[in-house]
Amino acid sequence: MTTPPFPSRNEPRLSSLLGISLAMHIVVFVLFSGVLFGTSPVERRPVYFVDLSKMPVLNPQAGRPDGGPAPKAKPAAKPKTAAPTPQPVAQPASKPEASKPKPTPVDNKPAVTQPTPVKTSSKPAEPASKPAEAGQSVQDKIAAMRQNQQRQQELADLKSKIAALSGDDTSGKSYGSGAPLGMPDGSGDEIGVDQQTWLQAFYKENWSLSKYQVARRDLQATVHVSYSADGTLTNYRFVESSGDANFDDSLKKAILKTKVLPFKPGRTLQFDVVFNLKDLMD
Amino acid sequence: MKRAGVRNSMQVLLLMVFAAMLAVGCAKKPAATTATAADQAGAQQVTQGVEEMGAGETGIGEGMVGDENAMSMPQAVSSLERIYFNFDRYDLSSEAQAILVNNANYLKANSDQKVRIEGYCDERGSDEYNLALGERRALATQKYLESLGVAKDRLSVISYGEEMPLDPAQNEAAYAMNRRAEFKIIP
Amino acid sequence: MRRFATLLFALLCLPATSVMAQIEVRAPGQQTIAVANTELLPLSGFPSPAIARELHEVMSYDLDMSGLFRQLDPASFLGDAKRLGLTSTQVDFNQWSLLGSEILIKGGYRMQGDRLLVEFRLFDVIHRQLLTGRSYSGYPGDVRTMAHKFADVILKSVTGKEGPFSSRIAYIDNRTGHKELYLMDTDGANSLRLTDHRSIVLNPDFSPNGREVIFTSYRPGNPDLYRKYLGTGQEARLSFKKGLNISARFKPDGREIALTQSESGNPELVLLGTDGSQRRRLTNHWGIDVDPSWSPAGDKLAFVSDRQGNPHIFVLDLLSGQTKRISNNGKYNATPAWSPDGDRIAFTRLEGNVFDIYTIRPDGTDERRLTFGPGNKEHPRWSPDGRFLVFSSDQDGGKGIYIMRADGTGMQRISATGGQSQHPAWSRQR
Numbered sequence: 001m002t003t004p005p006f007p008s009r010n011e012p013r014l015s016s017l018l019g020i021s022l023a024m025h026i027v028v029f030v031l032f033s034g035v036l037f038g039t040s041p042v043e044r045r046p047v048y049f050v051d052l053s054k055m056p057v058l059n060p061q062a063g064r065p066d067g068g069p070a071p072k073a074k075p076a077a078k079p080k081t082a083a084p085t086p087q088p089v090a091q092p093a094s095k096p097e098a099s100k101p102k103p104t105p106v107d108n109k110p111a112v113t114q115p116t117p118v119k120t121s122s123k124p125a126e127p128a129s130k131p132a133e134a135g136q137s138v139q140d141k142i143a144a145m146r147q148n149q150q151r152q153q154e155l156a157d158l159k160s161k162i163a164a165l166s167g168d169d170t171s172g173k174s175y176g177s178g179a180p181l182g183m184p185d186g187s188g189d190e191i192g193v194d195q196q197t198w199l200q201a202f203y204k205e206n207w208s209l210s211k212y213q214v215a216r217r218d219l220q221a222t223v224h225v226s227y228s229a230d231g232t233l234t235n236y237r238f239v240e241s242s243g244d245a246n247f248d249d250s251l252k253k254a255i256l257k258t259k260v261l262p263f264k265p266g267r268t269l270q271f272d273v274v275f276n277l278k279d280l281m282d
Numbered sequence: 283m284k285r286a287g288v289r290n291s292m293q294v295l296l297l298m299v300f301a302a303m304l305a306v307g308c309a310k311k312p313a314a315t316t317a318t319a320a321d322q323a324g325a326q327q328v329t330q331g332v333e334e335m336g337a338g339e340t341g342i343g344e345g346m347v348g349d350e351n352a353m354s355m356p357q358a359v360s361s362l363e364r365i366y367f368n369f370d371r372y373d374l375s376s377e378a379q380a381i382l383v384n385n386a387n388y389l390k391a392n393s394d395q396k397v398r399i400e401g402y403c404d405e406r407g408s409d410e411y412n413l414a415l416g417e418r419r420a421l422a423t424q425k426y427l428e429s430l431g432v433a434k435d436r437l438s439v440i441s442y443g444e445e446m447p448l449d450p451a452q453n454e455a456a457y458a459m460n461r462r463a464e465f466k467i468i469p
Numbered sequence: 470m471r472r473f474a475t476l477l478f479a480l481l482c483l484p485a486t487s488v489m490a491q492i493e494v495r496a497p498g499q500q501t502i503a504v505a506n507t508e509l510l511p512l513s514g515f516p517s518p519a520i521a522r523e524l525h526e527v528m529s530y531d532l533d534m535s536g537l538f539r540q541l542d543p544a545s546f547l548g549d550a551k552r553l554g555l556t557s558t559q560v561d562f563n564q565w566s567l568l569g570s571e572i573l574i575k576g577g578y579r580m581q582g583d584r585l586l587v588e589f590r591l592f593d594v595i596h597r598q599l600l601t602g603r604s605y606s607g608y609p610g611d612v613r614t615m616a617h618k619f620a621d622v623i624l625k626s627v628t629g630k631e632g633p634f635s636s637r638i639a640y641i642d643n644r645t646g647h648k649e650l651y652l653m654d655t656d657g658a659n660s661l662r663l664t665d666h667r668s669i670v671l672n673p674d675f676s677p678n679g680r681e682v683i684f685t686s687y688r689p690g691n692p693d694l695y696r697k698y699l700g701t702g703q704e705a706r707l708s709f710k711k712g713l714n715i716s717a718r719f720k721p722d723g724r725e726i727a728l729t730q731s732e733s734g735n736p737e738l739v740l741l742g743t744d745g746s747q748r749r750r751l752t753n754h755w756g757i758d759v760d761p762s763w764s765p766a767g768d769k770l771a772f773v774s775d776r777q778g779n780p781h782i783f784v785l786d787l788l789s790g791q792t793k794r795i796s797n798n799g800k801y802n803a804t805p806a807w808s809p810d811g812d813r814i815a816f817t818r819l820e821g822n823v824f825d826i827y828t829i830r831p832d833g834t835d836e837r838r839l840t841f842g843p844g845n846k847e848h849p850r851w852s853p854d855g856r857f858l859v860f861s862s863d864q865d866g867g868k869g870i871y872i873m874r875a876d877g878t879g880m881q882r883i884s885a886t887g888g889q890s891q892h893p894a895w896s897r898q899r
Contacts, residue, residue: 150539200492208499208571210537212856212874213628222491246628250497253571253595272491279496370779370801406822408803408847409892410672410716411773411780413692414729414736414757417713421734440691441713445648445669 052205055263056198059188195265202261203273207254211280213246220276223251227269231261239272251275361388362397362465365423366458370407372418374426382423385465386430393436396468399423401441402448404457409443416441423463438468501539502627504532505570505594507550508543512577512588520578520609524587524616528574530656531620531634534881535856536874537627541570553577555590557599565594572600574623585609589619591626600626613658624854633852636896638859639663639673639682640870644888650684650697651890655852655872657883663697664704672716675896676743677723682894683707685715694728694745707745716760717741720767727751727761727770738772738785751785752792762807762814764831771795771805771814771831782816784831795833804848807831808855808875815839815849815858826860826877839877846871853897859883861891 183193211217221242226235236255241248254275362385365378374382389397401420403412420439428434449456508525511517532538543550545568549561555575565573576589590602603622605615617634624632634655642651645662648669653660664670668688675682683696694708694717708714712731719726725748726741736757740748752758756776763770770785782796782805796802801819808815813828824845829836840846844864851858852872859872862882870884870893884890 196490196492200494203492204494204496204498207494207497208502209497210501212535212537213502253593254497257566257595274491274493276493276495277497280500370775406819407801408760408773408780408817410729410759411757411775411803413713413715414731414759417731417736418757439712442669442687445671445687 050193050198050201052201054192056195057190057192059190060183060192060194061188061190203254206257209250214244217277217281219244219247221248221251222272222274223255224272225255227261227265229265229267231264233259364462364464367419367461372415372422374422382426383430386427386432389432396436398438398440398466398468400464400466402460402462403444404460405444405447413441413443416443419463502537503541503569503571504538505541505565505573506532507575509576509578510553512579514580520612523612527613527616528620531617534879535624536879541568557597560592562594562597570594587615591623613654630854633854636853639894640890641670641892642888642890672892673894674718675894676719677721677897679896683717708741718761718763720763721765722767729759760804762805764807765809765811771807773803795829797833806850808851809853810855817847848892850893850895852895859893859895861893
């Protein structure tokens with residue numbers, strides 16, 4: 001008996017509430033869609049797959065940057081098919097599977113966007129333990145699988161390193177497909193990736209740092225390095241240091257790990273390498 | 283409203299009559315047997331205490347030996363019925379209050395007995411918080427008994443938190459059993 | 470003049486120097502450090518494979534637990550792993566760098582009568598130098614501790630902060646039929662019962678110097694606070710007020726103890742001298758106040774109170790006397806533990822009948838959930854270096870002691886099965 005008066009008084013309030021709700025949803029949607037902020041305060045640069053055992057060239061032609069054979073691999077080998085187009089920064093989540101079906105171990109050599117064995121070994125605990133229903137046995141299996149994967153990766157690493165050391169330059173032996181090997185944006189006449197892209201992959205591969213060694217992720221340092229015409233490291237100095245001793249030391253090691261480049265640049269090389277942890281943020 | 287009140291007081295009256303019957307009828311013998319059991323437990327504890335003293339531990343010899351029977355599985359005296367609580371609460375339900383009225387009458391009828399009120403919790407919740415909560419339950423019980431005319435110096439309290447569940451199972455029924463206050467006659 | 474010369478030189482060089490835009494590397498390619506963990510070799514006398522294996526296993530466990538390392542497969546090791554070269558000139562670094570190893574653990578051992586001598590070395594394969602070395606002497610029963618100690622040194626060398634592996638964990642276990650106080654290594658080995666109260670022993674805490682443990686025991690018929698000297702085994706009753714004497718925690722400077730007493734009829738936080746003398750009452754509120762945890766500076770206490778209805782985490786500033794609630798989510802938050810760095814407070818939340826572990830900043834911002842999945846995770850306490858959390862969980866059936874990294878990864882049961890283990894407390898470094 002007391003109910004009738006309320007609806008009539010409530011009706012307008014309800015509709016206005018609905019309106020507010022709608023407005024709020026739109027605001028939230030807009031905020032999360034990133035329209036306002038522009039999604040890339042960090043600029044998205046193209047990341048190429050680079051096979052470090054294939055030496056860089058001065059004048060890359062257009063084509064695939066990976067230098068690998070044409071994929072006879074199953075269509076599942078996504079990175080390959082996607083490779084010609086500049087890829088956005090790798091989504092680590094999807095990669096571990098993608099790296100498996102590759103045909104030869106040499107091709108498995110971590111290229112720029114591929115998660116290194118590290119990622120597969122240190123990250124896994126998190127996603128594995130997150131789903132509430134994830135049973136222990138499943139976790140065990142995943143762990144075992146990862147271990148296996150990691151071992152294979154290490155083996156592949158080792159093999160490709162030996163290949164690189166023995167200096168067998170494979171600058172474009174006839175690979176199955178007739179697809180050109182070069183850089184997606186290349187315009188020259190040589191088969192292979194350009195030096196800058198190669199060196200970027202090279203330093204990333206040589207750089208080893210655990211997140212448990214640094215207290216923060218917003219670290220950055222710039223190192224100026226010089227190589228002689230025959231590829232020997234002649235000098236390096238910190239242009240800007242990060243202020244974190246462990247971080248800086250890891251960069252020193254990344255540079256000193258391989259003091260002689262596996263190719264002869266033909267002229268002296270000098271450049272700045274900026275190291276940061278932007279891809280590890282959030 | 284009035285009718286409900288009448289019904290309540292009728293219930294209380296019935297309970298009181300029932301309690302009185304219990305007190306007269308069954309209380310004596312069971313109480314006696316539990317007392318002897320408690321004595322035995324107490325004696326055991328004494329020898330343990332001596333052994334431990336012999337083991338060279340200092341500063342902790344003193345006793346309240348009689349309390350030690352609390353360590354054995356709680357055995358409530360049949361005339362003093364335990365009461366139950368809601369999760370994370372220490373207020374007395376009307377059911378609990380009725381039982382306490384009953385218990386108070388028993389205590390008044392047996393004015394030579396001293397009673398320790400033990401507060402317990404279910405296993406959910408942090409152990410320390412539950413120790414505090416168990417004490418709250420025991421204190422609330424004590425206060426209510428006092429308000430019913432039981433002398434304060436006959437009632438002591440202790441909390442065991444979630445340490446001694448009646449039913450160790452992990453389900454709502456067990457939890458409800460374990461959120462309780464019990465009454466132990468101090469021999 | 471000199472500037473001109475350099476300029477000229479630069480100009481001359483220009484055609485021969487390739488000028489590149491700067492290269493940006495946005496993440497390390499290797500996010501763990503590749504370590505070659507070799508088995509120690511006999512320095513002289515008869516080899517003792519059991520000792521070498523145990524040293525290696527303990528080291529390997531610690532390295533894994535830290536999350537810092539990727540251990541290379543010993544099957545891939547080359548000749549140097551079997552050679553007892555323990556100086557940087559004797560180590561064949563080429564072999565190790567070929568394997569991709571960045572750091573290398575080598576060493577040797579020797580029996581001298583009934584004493585065991587162990588030498589550990591840590592090498593930087595990239596810089597080709599000795600990073601650090603230690604020798605330990607003790608009895609064969611100390612092998613595990615020796616390996617833990619050097620693992621701590623390795624962590625110090627790699628991160629600048631010593632590891633916690635040689636410290637110990639106190640906990641409560643009921644395998645005798647009573648809840649008693651126990652002590653064990655950080656990997657669960659060498660567990661040892663400390664009390665024989667045959668009553669209920671609860672909630673231990675180490676003194677900052679690691680020589681004493683305080684705990685609550687029901688032996689006197691009331692939950693009273695005890696102290697035990699680990700060296701002598703001597704015990705004393707510190708606080709025995711009527712009612713509760715529970716959840717006691719040493720102040721980081723070791724000079725005072727905060728605990729909950731309920732003498733007033735209400736559970737309040739109280740400050741005690743280490744001799745048991747009453748110093749002062751810290752809270753005065755009708756609500757339940759339990760589970761104090763000191764800030765590392767000793768100027769604040771996090772604690773649990775139901776003063777606003779449900780149990781929540783509050784922070785009491787001892788200087789100003791101000792109290793602030795910091796847990797704003799959930800309906801049941803408990804057992805705060807202030808990290809040794811002071812930057813976070815771990816606590817548990819009851820949700821859907823299950824406790825999980827969370828951390829939050831002391832100002833109440835940036836709450837993060839660390840544990841998921843079935844079972845309760847309760848009573849978190851930090852390792853002395855803040856890298857790990859130890860806690861109890863019933864996720865595998867009976868209650869056991871677990872550790873995990875401070876980011877929630879690497880969860881591992883350390884206590885043996887067969888009892889109900891709970892209330893862990895991690896000692897400071899030793």
